[in-house]
Amino acid sequence: MKVMAVLSGKGGVGKTTTVANLSAALTNEFRRYIIGIDGNVTTPNLGLHLGIFSFPYTLNDVLDERVSIRDAIHICPNGVRIIPAQLSFESTDVDLTRMRDSLNDIDADLVLIDSCPGLGNEIVPTLKITDEALVVTNPEIPAITDALRATEIAAKYDVPTRGIILNRVRGDKYELSVSEVESVFDAPVISVIPEDPDVRKCIFQGNPVVMARPYSPAAIEFKKLAGSLVGDRYRYSRIDKILWTFRNIFQKDDNEWKYQQTPAITKEVPAPKSVAKKPQETKEPKQSEDVISKLAHLRIKKDTAEASLIGLEEKFSQGSVDGDLYTQLKDRYEQELDAHKKEIAEIEAGINK
Ligand SMILES: Nc1ncnc2c1ncn2[C@@H]1O[C@H](COP(=O)(O)OP(=O)(O)OP(=O)(O)O)[C@@H](O)[C@H]1O
Ligand SMILES: [Mg+2]
Structure with a gap:
């Protein structure tokens, strides 16, 4: 079983989005047994990306030996298995190393760890149990500088970088190109994920874009990347896309349906005056x-x-x-x-x- 950590150095570049989408694509599209772990114990949010807000048990319970690792695996509505974390301010002491043995007992195909932002002590336990790193960055110099440091720190813990994921690519003149990015790293750019408004929309709905908008530009790239990680190939099917689009003309997703029916609150609603009760109308349907x-x-x-x-x-x-x-x-x-x-x-x- 392989453990991969998604690192970045700079925060907010798309680590959790990547872990949520890769886990969802590998589970549902490629039928692999994947466990996503929220290794970001100071600001955990992998569960939120997958629409889950509370859990009976978390990573913290496993580390405190209150429950076994199997008990802390939560199956999300879209089938993705995760071990969520719980907000903890004493998190730098978290020792993930104890988990590696228990993880080996679970016959997963791949474990994906969503790591914390920054490159301080909190990243070390993750690196100690990681076999390979995936480094996410945006195509801008500050993010790339931090990503480079992330690969260097990973190497210190004998964790090779499998590849760089360039996320939120707009293709404008203010970005570094793939070849410029590759010239900085020892690892290749293995995926270019475009800036895609559907990604934000789907996070809002608590379902990764590969599930909720499977043919959006970012979803297609996440699925190609997922396939390449397990030696499989994502097969884009025009017919499936047409069928999906056709179904969605009729079947608006639930949230969209609700939001359309809920008027936006633009001003404070005045307190209701006491009004004489109207006689109950017998409505003709x-x-x-x-x-x-x-x-x-x-x-x-x-x-x-x-x-x-x-x-x-x-x-x-x-x-x-x-x-x-x-x-x-x-x-x-x-x-x-x-x-x-x-x-x-x-x-x-x-x-x-
Ligand atoms: N390809 C994309 N297109 C558009 N927006 C994106 C894309 N990827 C990520 N985002 C946006 O960027 C935000 C930050 O992403 P995410 O939470 O995955 O970053 P992170 O690296 O995990 O952050 P942190 O370091 O705080 O844990 C998301 O809420 C989402 O709105
Ligand atoms: Mg995150």
Whole structure:
């Protein structure tokens, strides 16, 4: 089992985004058993990138030997397994070295560690359990200088740098080119991830861009990189893209749907005056365009949940999904399916009245 750490030196260049997307792509697209570890114990946020806000157990519990490493592996709704960290101010004492043995017991294909910003003491425990580093940088001189120092510090702990990931590339004249970046490092640039507004949007929604916007420019590059790390190749399929786009015309993602219905708060809402209660209206359900389009939207969601269940059963019977993940996903799809069926039945009953 290989342990890779995603380093950068400079903060905010895209380490967590990279770990979240690589873990999601490797788990779902390439069917590998991946564990993402939040090694950023002073400002942990890998869980947030994956839409999880609280965890029963974290890395801190493993290190304090309160639970085993298996207990701290959390399966996110999109199937990604992570060991989250918990905000801790005594974090420089965190000793990840104890974890390496326990990690070896888990038969994962790859462990990806999201490291902390900066190159102080906090990075050392991560480097001690790492086999290879992936260094993320933006194509600007301050980030590149820090990334170079990150590769040097990694080398001191016998951690070779597998490659440089250039993130948030806009392609304008103020950036260093790939060949200029490569001339600085001993390692090659293995991925160029463009600046892509979908990345921010998907972080906001708590689902990595490779899952929520699988054909956005950044998602495609993350998937190519994921494949190259495990000796596989991402096969871009035009037909899949068309099908996905077509489905999304009808099936807006849940958050977008909610946000469109929630008016933005632009000013303070005055306290309500006491108003005499209106007599309860007996509303005739009207078969408006809104109702019809909501019904169509729900039917597509129901079909998708049904298709997901069938797909899951197939994968489980082929042995490509393990028991835990199967049970979690099955419960989720079944709950979704029931909720959609119920809502459809209610709307249909209203229309037929
Ligand atoms: N390719 C991209 N396109 C657009 N925005 C991006 C891209 N990659 C990252 N970002 C934005 O940059 C922000 C910082 O990314 P991220 O949190 O992954 O950085 P980090 O290196 O983990 O930061 P820290 O050092 O604080 O842990 C993200 O919230 C996201 O909004
Ligand atoms: Mg981070």
